Amino acid sequence: LLSKSGGKGPRLPVYTGEVGPVWAYPETQLDCLVADPKKGSKMYGLKSYIEYQITPNSTNRPVNHRYKHFDWLYERLLEKFGSAIPIPCLPDKQVTGRFEEEFIKMRMERLQGWMSRMCRHPIVSSSEVFQLFLTYKDEKDWKMGKRKAEKDETVGVMIFSTIEPEGLPDLDLIEVEQKCEQFSRFTKSMDDGVKDLLTVGQEHWKRCTGPLPKEYQRIGKAFQNLSSVFTSSGYEGEATLTDALTDAGKTYEEIAQMVAEQPKKDLHFLMETNNEYKGLLGCFPDTIGVHKAAIEKVKEGDKLVAASKITASEKAGMSKRASTMSYALQAEMNHFHSNRIYDYNRVMQLYLEEQVKFYETIAAKLRHAHSQFTTM
Amino acid sequence: LLSKSGGKGPRLPVYTGEVGPVWAYPETQLDCLVADPKKGSKMYGLKSYIEYQITPNSTNRPVNHRYKHFDWLYERLLEKFGSAIPIPCLPDKQVTGRFEEEFIKMRMERLQGWMSRMCRHPIVSSSEVFQLFLTYKDEKDWKMGKRKAEKDETVGVMIFSTIEPEGLPDLDLIEVEQKCEQFSRFTKSMDDGVKDLLTVGQEHWKRCTGPLPKEYQRIGKAFQNLSSVFTSSGYEGEATLTDALTDAGKTYEEIAQMVAEQPKKDLHFLMETNNEYKGLLGCFPDTIGVHKAAIEKVKEGDKLVAASKITASEKAGMSKRASTMSYALQAEMNHFHSNRIYDYNRVMQLYLEEQVKFYETIAAKLRHAHSQFTTM
Incomplete structure (x- = not known):
């Protein structure tokens, strides 16, 4: 756990802010709108699904995703950042009543909440996989990006090797333990x-x-x-x-x-x-x-x-x-x-x-x- | 029931008002205030009771009565007028907790309600027994009045013999029956x-x-x-x-x-x-x-x-x-x-x-x- 070092991928700096150590925040906060749920189908109508339109404020260009794409994104984020950043679960999967209006509306509202929360996170929102999800150009782009994300090696505890506390003194064990206990209690x-x-x-x-x-x-x-x-x-x-x-x-x-x-x-x-x-x-x-x-x-x-x-x-x-x-x-x-x-x-x-x-x-x-x- | 006639006591006229037959209403409406409950005792403190002060607006002179006096009045009114006028029951008798503040307050409020309702009734409020209750001068007056009221012979259906519809035509049986049915239904x-x-x-x-x-x-x-x-x-x-x-x-x-x-x-x-x-x-x-x-x-x-x-x-x-x-x-x-x-x-x-x-x-x-x- 502590012996690995030198993970690949972009450096994730930690600065000292007014309240203590903080992530690097972008100047404009990313956000997106989840809207317009539409029924789509595959395999000549044998399989049908609901597709949502997601429009990020960075490009203003909508992309479409099904629930299972959100789930794929969640899995990637959890794998990559889960050791350092709590990645909240997606709204529940549901088998029956998937096409009922009330359910679709509720799921959309919750996916919106989840996406907004992820957008607000500077590390998550700037990650390649998250950007892919929001801004892929076409089906080919999406497929290629997916394959690349699935091969990402900077996952699990490796993420810590990319984190760089900028100009911050090393903490001793007692301080580390105290902080950990405090957060745990809170x-x-x-x-x-x-x-x-x-x-x-x-x-x-x-x-x-x-x-x-x-x-x-x-x-x-x-x-x-x-x-x-x-x-x-x-x-x-x-x-x-x-x-x-x-x-x-x-x-x-x-x-x-x-x-x-x-x-x-x-x-x-x-x-x-x-x-x-x-x-x-x-x-x-x-x-x-x-x-x-x-x-x-x-x-x-x-x-x-x-x-x-x-x-x-x-x-x-x-x-x-x-x-x-x-x-x-x-x-x-x-x-x-x-x-x-x-x-x-x-x-x-x-x-x-x-x-x-x-x-x-x-x-x-x-x-x-x-x-x-x-x-x- | 219908054969008796010529009861004693003051005549009770019925007039024709805007809404039909009405009792004769006094110009000033009688009212009274029930207040100031006080603990009294009798037989050298062996028996204690609550006495209320009742002040009619006609004399502005307070008289005192215990619950059992109200009950006596109720019995007299029921006996005398009950066949023609519904006399509502007094607030419940209660054996335990009679001296608790909450109970006394509630009973007083209800006695007030009952008295106000009786005061508002032109026949009841002008009756001798009701006037006695409100305006007796001293213990002797009260005792004598009580004895007289208890001997009153114009009670029960006799009350009808004192009622005089003034200038109103006799009703035929069908009309009488219809009115009765209507009131019963209502x-x-x-x-x-x-x-x-x-x-x-x-x-x-x-x-x-x-x-x-x-x-x-x-x-x-x-x-x-x-x-x-x-x-x-x-x-x-x-x-x-x-x-x-x-x-x-x-x-x-x-x-x-x-x-x-x-x-x-x-x-x-x-x-x-x-x-x-x-x-x-x-x-x-x-x-x-x-x-x-x-x-x-x-x-x-x-x-x-x-x-x-x-x-x-x-x-x-x-x-x-x-x-x-x-x-x-x-x-x-x-x-x-x-x-x-x-x-x-x-x-x-x-x-x-x-x-x-x-x-x-x-x-x-x-x-x-x-x-x-x-x-x-």
Whole structure:
């Protein structure tokens, strides 16, 4: 693990930023739009599939990909960067209902989320295989690029050999271990926090789409029912009351509808973001595991030197490489933190904005219903 | 039932109003305030009880009564007017927890409701026994009045003999029967409607004080938990996010509290009013039963005339008395309708007003929570 060196491929520098070690970020951030899912077919219609159009902001030229191409890309990225960078899983494969509109829409939204996250990662987005995926010129170009990517040798822990902490001092074992422990603790507790929010959110979703609107509907029906009983009284001059009561009843039925539809407007994005993070956080134990294994090796190193199995210079090389790995992890964690802050700030704003609209609309509807009654 | 005539006591006229037959209404409506529950005791402290202070707007002089006095009054009113006027039950008797603050407050509120309803009834409120209850001068006055009321002979169906439809034509049997049927149908369907609303309201109450605030609380805790995980990241400059997230979490905890306390502010009055009406409507079958029995008697009358068991003039007297009863029922129904319109208009306004405030407050709280996040 720590003995290999001199991997091929472009150098991946780590700089010192305001927050500590950081990757090199491009001036313009890559992004892409996943859109326009279309049914395609192969083998004279025997096999059909859904093809998505992906347009990167770098070329503005759309390319087409099927889900299995995304999956191929995921496998390449995982193989190449997985030891240093957590590569989140793709949205689930699904066998049945693949051609249903609802499913296609949801999958597209999630592929968009996945692609945007990959685009935002400076190492991933600048890699040859990722660029191939986004900018291949024709079928031949794609096929050739695929073959080349599959033969890439700078995969697994080899990626660390391409990482170059620029002007950063070597870290000692204690520092490396401390950083590793800190990130391990953080990702674990964030994983717990995210899962907790997801559980709560799922229950809330169920209530908002199940018993709660049913209850508002029943309240609405009860008011309307009472109104129609009142109408049958034969007593003169109670039209104002019965009309207002019917109106109030209908308002509660509208509220029922609103309650049931609200989660799609706000909770949905909160859940999607947390689901993404759950996936991302699920990759960290592996990434961190690689670091822990390296730390153990360096610890053993001392004994091996004592037993003359390796030279002091070989041991020093191991320490240096562990230091490099730690810088990579720190750069990755800083990347993670900055994205996390951005994502949670954005999703919370969106959630609260929609929640405010929701409660304001209800208040306005009820205010109108209230105004229908007579002031005595 | 129909053969008695010439009951003692003041005449109870029925006039023709805009809506049909109506009771004679006083110019100033009687009302009273039930307040200031105090613990009293008797027999050197061996027996203790709660005494309420009742102040009628007619004298502005408070009198004191225990629950058992209300119960005595209820019995007198039921005995005297029950055949013609539905006298709603008093709030439940209760053996345990009689001296608990919550219970006393609730009982007082309900006694107030019951008294206000009785005050609003022109026949009940002007009766000697009701006036005694509200305006007795001293213990001696009260004792004497009680004895007199208990000896009152104009009770049960005798009350009809004091009712005088002023300038109203006698109704024929078909009309009497139709009116009776109409009121019977109406009170039955209103009874169903009210019970339905009560069931729905009770379920809503349970949800609002049970699982729903718990859920908002858990959402709030999940946000705050995530915020404290974020705080532990060691990453610089995310205080804005973590503070905002904590704030959002606390806001949802406040919303939880609001949700749990809301039913007391709005649903409570809706439920109390409907409970009162449930009680009132429960008295109608008896009142209507008296009328149905009278109608049957008149129907039999024809056979009795044919069999020479009664004279045609006696039969005519029976018809006249059935007509008087029908006028009394119509006056009572019109009284009921007018109060029903007033009560439901008022309670719906109150309910919706509080609901509007509730949703507006939530929206304002969330708007503030939203403003704490950074706009990027």
